[in-house]
Amino acid sequence: MNVCVIGTGYVGLVTGTVFADLGNEVICVDKVRKKIDMLKAGKMPIYEPGLREMVRRNVEDGRLTFSTSISKGIRKAKVIFIAVGTPPKANGESDLTAVEAVARDIALHLGDYKIIVNKSTVPVGTGYFVRNVIEKYRKNDVEFDVVSNPEFLKEGSAIADCLYPDRIVIGVPNHHVAMALLELYAPLERPMLITDVESAELIKYASNAFLATKISFINFIANICEKAGADVTLVAKGMGYDSRIGKDFLQAGLGYGGSCFPKDTLSLLCTAKKFREDASLLEAVIDLNEDRVPRFARQITSQLKPVAKKVVGVLGLAFKPNTDDLRDAKSLDLIKELKKKKALVKVYDPVAMNNARKILKNVEFCKNAYEVARGADALVVVTEWNEFKLLNLDKLRQSMRGSLFFDGRNIYSKEKMERAGFQYVCIGKG
Ligand code: NAD
Numbered sequence: 001m002n003v004c005v006i007g008t009g010y011v012g013l014v015t016g017t018v019f020a021d022l023g024n025e026v027i028c029v030d031k032v033r034k035k036i037d038m039l040k041a042g043k044m045p046i047y048e049p050g051l052r053e054m055v056r057r058n059v060e061d062g063r064l065t066f067s068t069s070i071s072k073g074i075r076k077a078k079v080i081f082i083a084v085g086t087p088p089k090a091n092g093e094s095d096l097t098a099v100e101a102v103a104r105d106i107a108l109h110l111g112d113y114k115i116i117v118n119k120s121t122v123p124v125g126t127g128y129f130v131r132n133v134i135e136k137y138r139k140n141d142v143e144f145d146v147v148s149n150p151e152f153l154k155e156g157s158a159i160a161d162c163l164y165p166d167r168i169v170i171g172v173p174n175h176h177v178a179m180a181l182l183e184l185y186a187p188l189e190r191p192m193l194i195t196d197v198e199s200a201e202l203i204k205y206a207s208n209a210f211l212a213t214k215i216s217f218i219n220f221i222a223n224i225c226e227k228a229g230a231d232v233t234l235v236a237k238g239m240g241y242d243s244r245i246g247k248d249f250l251q252a253g254l255g256y257g258g259s260c261f262p263k264d265t266l267s268l269l270c271t272a273k274k275f276r277e278d279a280s281l282l283e284a285v286i287d288l289n290e291d292r293v294p295r296f297a298r299q300i301t302s303q304l305k306p307v308a309k310k311v312v313g314v315l316g317l318a319f320k321p322n323t324d325d326l327r328d329a330k331s332l333d334l335i336k337e338l339k340k341k342k343a344l345v346k347v348y349d350p351v352a353m354n355n356a357r358k359i360l361k362n363v364e365f366c367k368n369a370y371e372v373a374r375g376a377d378a379l380v381v382v383t384e385w386n387e388f389k390l391l392n393l394d395k396l397r398q399s400m401r402g403s404l405f406f407d408g409r410n411i412y413s414k415e416k417m418e419r420a421g422f423q424y425v426c427i428g429k430g
Pocket of ligand 1 (some may be wrong): 006008010011012029030031032035083084085086098101120121122126151152153154155260281399413414
């Protein structure tokens with residue numbers, strides 16, 4: 001099938017490449033020329049494990065191409081995916097500027113029947129909105145359909161998530177369109193759910209908000225554990241054995257960050273308010289999450305007192321392991337809090353350093369965890385990269401000036417850390 005993906009970011013590039021790998025002819029379009037030039041030169045604009053090899057293979061085989069031209073992109077395509085960003089506006093609503101711009105561009109170049117698929121995460125009703133924009137701006141009176149096909153991939157395991165999704169949700173206005181999408185996804189042999197457009201749009205928000213709720217819930221329990229002398233990892237384990245609950249997303253820590261959960265929970269909150277529905281459940285989830293870093297920062301501050309001029313080493317900057325994405329990363333919030341108190345901050349992340357250099361000012365960028373530890377009064381783990389789990393603790397401790405170790409992701413055992421001479425502080429253990 002001829003496919004065009006508009007927006008060549010974390011979602012668009014990965015899904016476009018996977019569609020090509022399944023034998024389709026795919027053109028990925030982006031308005032940022034630098035990104036397209038990099039891809040044409042075989043360089044990846046984002047870090048995602050396994051992506052470079054898959055892109056190279058499909059480009060060499062002639063199934064995957066890149067362009068900045070929407071008109072070129074949609075000419076041959078039967079199905080056009082919209083995979084542009086939908087960041088939050090100041091009031092928390094999803095900003096649909098990019099989706100609207102793409103819909104308008106598609107309209108101007110529409111020459112024959114197309115299926116336009118919203119893969120971006122968009123509030124319920126956006127399918128209808130996209131349809132109206134295209135009807136308003138199309139130059140030729142040609143037919144088209146608008147479909148919702150939300151994406152559930154996770155950065156860091158995006159290729160596997162696209163190849164083996166738990167489910168494929170396809171929200172369609174009619175049976176005919178459903179068949180085309182079913183054909184496209186059939187080679188994956190995964191569960192597919194055909195719904196109306198509005199339900200598909202809401203499935204994405206409901207899923208992310210539910211996962212965010214699990215995270216905030218366990219963090220709420222962690223707060224109680226700290227006061228009550230209990231251990232949240234044991235509590236979570238005990239809960240997770242219950243098949244109705246499950247063990248995933250019950251890791252207490254600094255809360256959820258990244259480009260999806262914070263914005264999607266806020267957007268759903270706005271949707272609920274728009275429909276005048278009580279959203280206090282979601283408000284509590286968001287409030288709990290927003291207090292994670294300030295709470296942890298207070299713990300760091302009280303142990304380091306006074307913080308000014310103290311050297312604090314931060315291990316991990318990406319919002320989660322196996323990605324270079326720093327959007328809404330907890331590290332940025334924590335570093336801001338530390339710098340407010342005039343700490344001297346050293347940082348290291350296995351892959352997010354280039355992105356971090358563009359954002360962070362007045363911090364010392366280090367080559368590895370040991371360089372971060374050199375002369376530090378305290379170390380803080382913010383992102384649970386595997387390489388931090390296997391550090392030589394004696395070497396780390398000996399190169400530090402102090403002995404405080406704050407584990408924001410509970411990746412070490414207290415006994416082991418204390419044996420290595422650290423004053424160890426983690427989450428949810430009294
Ligand atoms: P991204 O910022 O990485 O990529 C978006 C791309 O769209 C950028 O390269 C940008 O240059 C391009 N773009 C913007 N306007 C354009 C236009 N008018 N024409 C052509 N290209 C344009 O964003 P992302 O992380 O890939 O997310 C895309 C959407 O998918 C969002 O709605 C997001 O919520 C959703 N989503 C993201 C993830 C994730 O893990 N990142 C997972 C599931 C769903």
